[in-house]
Amino acid sequence: MPKTTEYQIDQLLEEIAKKHLNLETLETRNSDSLDFHDVAVWSLKEALQEAYEAGKRGEKQSLQI
Numbered sequence: 001m002p003k004t005t006e007y008q009i010d011q012l013l014e015e016i017a018k019k020h021l022n023l024e025t026l027e028t029r030n031s032d033s034l035d036f037h038d039v040a041v042w043s044l045k046e047a048l049q050e051a052y053e054a055g056k057r058g059e060k061q062s063l064q065i
Contacts, residue, residue: 004058012054020047 010026017023020043029035 013051016047016050016054020044020050 014026017026021037021039022043023037
């Protein structure tokens, strides 16, 4: 099974950030109003949980080689 690329990881993290944190992008835009956000702790927890689960799934897939 092919290894996950950094690009694929970045895409997954960006999808999670859009879904749970209402962020347009995770790219630095060099503007405080665009780069810093107020986020509810429950939204942050959901985003972290989804990222953790994605990592567990990826680890299981790589172990099945």
